[in-house]
Amino acid sequence: MNIRTAATILLLCLLASASAAERHLRNKFLDRLYSIAKDFSRLDTNYIEPQKYNYAVMLQNTNTYEMYRISNGNQQSVDLAPAPSYKVGPYFGWRWIFLGYTLDVTHLGSRNKRTGIDLSLYSNQIGIDLFYRTTGDDYHIRRIELGDDAKIDVSPLRGVDFGGLHANIRGFNLYYITNHKKFSYPAAFSQSTRQIRSTGSPILGVGYTHHRLSMDWKTLRDVVTAHLGHKPEFEDLAMNSFAGTVKYDNYAVMGGYGYNWVFARDWLFGASLSASLAYLHTISEEEKQQGASANIFRINKFTVDGIARLGLVYNNAKWFAGASAVFHTYNYHEKEFSTNSVFGSVNFYVGFNFGKRK
Structure with a gap:
């Protein structure tokens, strides 16, 4: 070699x-x-029973609520809210995923249809909610204040129709369950597992929500004048900053706690409360058109918001039924201008699992 x-x-x-x-x-x-x-x-099977089926079908009734409060530095404010919307629709689930569509049955005969699309992905450790909702133009005045100096009876305005507000919302929430081996968040809100022993867990997360709001202040002034015979002098700063279309971008870091209480066989009551430190950025169409030099009030600030969830579930592994509620609050406060908004939904559902896992 x-x-x-x-x-x-x-x-x-x-x-x-x-x-x-x-x-x-x-x-x-x-x-x-x-x-x-x-x-x-x-997971710890002493606390959580794994899902025994691959698929689920569910019929859900969703009732949505919302409210906007807009106020200024002159102690003038207005609360606007539509009548509650009642929606019905089917949902289909595959393991961690639930996808559904709801139709607003209260506005089937009109052009003012409210629709909502929700996609939820759940695992033991991480969950994500994706949502898109559109609202109509059937708002009503729930409460209005014209200032301390305005000695005027505003009761004739309560319940008056107001078509000058249009809004929609889209976004996501991503959350992490620290005690995920024992605490099942999906057991209370997606029925993909069963909680068999009571326990709780801290919850951490991030979220993004985009709001599009179109407010017609001139229409509001005309409505007030027509019903009270009084032309309100709304503060110019609030008028100029919040006229037309406004877009809210909400970037949030969340922290909270959830608890699942198994109070009887196959029954569960779950509750969680999270507070978020949010960065709220708002930009108006007027600012885009006039440029950065435009003398328009800007909202660009940190704020504290909240999310509350409640769930009552009966689940015997094959059949399940229950109710759940979710409410979000968004806030901004400044000397010259402030806004508060609340979005919420209450769901009633019934369904069954099929396609047993091997």
Whole structure:
């Protein structure tokens, strides 16, 4: 054997050894990923019963509520809210995913249809809610204040129709369950597992919500004048800053606590409350048109918001039924201008699981 042949054989042996080492490292890495994935869904069966089925079908009634309060530095404010919207629609679930569509049955005969699309993805550790909702133009004046100096009876305005406000909302919430091996958030709000022993957990998360709001102050002034015979002098700053279309971008970091109470066999009451430190950025169409030099009031501030959830569930693994409620609050306060808004929904549902897992 000459030197060239020996060198070639040695090189081939080294390459084969390197390939074996690479395969070992790759397999070790894949095994580690698989272990992480398994740990992602691992749970304590003394507290949580895993889902025994692959699919679920559900019929849900959703009742939505919302309210806007707009006020200024002259102690003038107006509360605007539509009549509650009653929606019905089917949902289909595959393991952690629930996808559905609801139709507003209270406005079937009119152009003012309210619709909502919701997509929820749940695991033991992480959950995400994606939502898009549109509202109509059937707002009513719930409460109005014209200022301390305005000695005027405003009771004739309560319940008066106001078509000058249009709004929609879209966004997501992403949350992490720290005590995920024992506490099942989906058991209370998506029925994909069953909580069999009471426990709680801290909840951490982030969220983004985009609001589009179109407010017609001239129409509001005309409505007040027509019903009271009085032309209100709304503060110019609030008029100029909040006229036309306004877009709210809400970036939030959330923290809270949830508790699941198993008070009887197959029954569960769940509740969670989260507060969020949010960065609220608002920009108006007028500002876009006139440029950065426009003398328009801007909202660009941190604020504290909140999310509350309640759920009552009967779930015997095959059939389930219950009710849940979710309410979001958004706030901004400034000396010259402030807004408060509340969005909420109350759901009633019934469904069953099928396609048993092997």
